[in-house]
Amino acid sequence: MRNCDETRQWLDAYLDNELDPVNTLEIEQHLQTCPACSQAYEELRALGAALSTVPRYPTPAALRERIHSALLGEASAEAQTIPFAPAARPSWRWVTALAAMLVLGAMLAGALLFSRHQPADPNQMLAREVIASHIRSLMVSHLADVASTDQHTVKPWFDGKLNFAPPVVDFARNGFPLVGGRLDYLTDGPIAAVVYRRDKHVINLFVRPATGTEQGKFPKTASRQGYNCLSWIQAGTRYWAVSDLTPAELQQFMEIVRRSTPS
Amino acid sequence: MILPHLDAAYNLARWLTGHDQDAQDVVQEASLRAFRAFDGFYGENGRAWLLTIVRNTAYNLLQKNKSLRQTTPFDEELHGNAGASECATPLSLLRGAEDEQNLRAAVEALPDEFREALVLRHQDGLSYREIALIAGVPTGTVMSRLARARARLKDFLAKGNREEEAS
Numbered sequence: 001m002r003n004c005d006e007t008r009q010w011l012d013a014y015l016d017n018e019l020d021p022v023n024t025l026e027i028e029q030h031l032q033t034c035p036a037c038s039q040a041y042e043e044l045r046a047l048g049a050a051l052s053t054v055p056r057y058p059t060p061a062a063l064r065e066r067i068h069s070a071l072l073g074e075a076s077a078e079a080q081t082i083p084f085a086p087a088a089r090p091s092w093r094w095v096t097a098l099a100a101m102l103v104l105g106a107m108l109a110g111a112l113l114f115s116r117h118q119p120a121d122p123n124q125m126l127a128r129e130v131i132a133s134h135i136r137s138l139m140v141s142h143l144a145d146v147a148s149t150d151q152h153t154v155k156p157w158f159d160g161k162l163n164f165a166p167p168v169v170d171f172a173r174n175g176f177p178l179v180g181g182r183l184d185y186l187t188d189g190p191i192a193a194v195v196y197r198r199d200k201h202v203i204n205l206f207v208r209p210a211t212g213t214e215q216g217k218f219p220k221t222a223s224r225q226g227y228n229c230l231s232w233i234q235a236g237t238r239y240w241a242v243s244d245l246t247p248a249e250l251q252q253f254m255e256i257v258r259r260s261t262p263s
Numbered sequence: 264m265i266l267p268h269l270d271a272a273y274n275l276a277r278w279l280t281g282h283d284q285d286a287q288d289v290v291q292e293a294s295l296r297a298f299r300a301f302d303g304f305y306g307e308n309g310r311a312w313l314l315t316i317v318r319n320t321a322y323n324l325l326q327k328n329k330s331l332r333q334t335t336p337f338d339e340e341l342h343g344n345a346g347a348s349e350c351a352t353p354l355s356l357l358r359g360a361e362d363e364q365n366l367r368a369a370v371e372a373l374p375d376e377f378r379e380a381l382v383l384r385h386q387d388g389l390s391y392r393e394i395a396l397i398a399g400v401p402t403g404t405v406m407s408r409l410a411r412a413r414a415r416l417k418d419f420l421a422k423g424n425r426e427e428e429a430s
């Protein structure tokens with residue numbers, strides 16, 4: 001038979017069904033014979049019941065939608081098969097079904113070879129992430145959080161949302177008008193996306209401070225699923241320009257951005 | 264494998280950060296991080312994995328902007344609401360919407376590691392083992408955190424009433 005102190009010590013675990021059968025039985029026996037412990041348990045049980053009925057904070061619908069879209073973008077970026085020209089855009093329902101299949105497929109594959117993917121080259125991984133982010137921005141018709149051709153509207157919008165101030169300049173007179181700005185996330189943190197257009201083509205210019213570990217030759221180019229990515233470092237800031245423009249056009253865009261920013 | 268656990272993820276982030284917008288940022292970042300890190304697969308317990316990432320992301324954020332809430336003295340926050348009930352036994356203390364507010368406020372005033380254990384246990388129904396995995400501590404620590412958290416809640420709710428009577 002347990003004494004009161006021992007019983008009280010295990011009451012919480014008893015309440016949570018975390019005790020083995022032997023200890024559970026001993027606690028039960030003590031509770032049956034001890035009014036004080038029984039009262040203590042009643043209070044604990046009432047508290048536990050009350051805690052369990054406190055409703056969860058409801059998930060905002062906008063967040064659910066945003067994450068749903070973002071994951072669809074991720075899954076599609078993995079698939080490498082979905083054309084993104086507006087005319088050829090697949091129906092939403094079909095995309096959802098495909099994404100579900102992909103996630104299931106990844107799960108089955110993962111069951112066989114479960115390991116964290118650690119790409120050898122961080123630059124490749126970053127390029128992959130910004131291209132995925134670019135595709136996502138086209139897919140979910142969520143190109144810009146702040147849609148404006150006015151750099152004096154877009155630039156202040158980033159204030160307080162990031163711990164750095166991305167340069168925002170309208171290059172309309174160079175043939176690259178500003179479309180807006182967006183906050184995005186890479187694996188290692190938030191990033192500013194400044195959105196431009198060249199005729200019908202969208203360019204996402206991703207900007208964040210360069211980290212000390214970013215080494216090698218710049219500019220770097222990458223290409224994935226018909227999208228080109230050009231990355232460079234200037235004045236302690238790392239840039240990625242992503243678009244379906246040709247590498248030459250992207251190069252031209254980079255030169256324009258570079259000239260506008262003091263080195 | 265993220266969407267089915269989104270409610271649990273947001274709820275935990277909301278409790279830990281204390282702010283809707285912070286919680287949304289945390290969940291969005293954590294979801295993408297989880298998806299990319301595991302290519303959509305998190306092993307046998309997807310929920311625990313996602314909640315682990317949510318938790319770590321939330322603590323990173325809290326570390327960055329040491330929130331105002333943490334500087335609020337333990338007793339002060341609750342004092343305004345705590346006396347609302349007439350009787351100090353938990354059963355009557357916790358009944359009804361007003362008491363739910365009390366309880367919610369009391370949980371909010373607890374230290375982070377107590378709060379997260381309570382939320383994971385009572386709102387998500389997780390086992391000690393799962394909570395231990397998420398919080399990165401031994402299961403014995405989970406047990407003692409839950410016991411201490413509940414003891415503090417009981418004291419807290421009872422104390423609010425005594426003070427009301429005294430004043």
Ligand SMILES: [Zn+2]
Nearest residue numbers: 003004034037
């Ligand atoms: Zn006893």
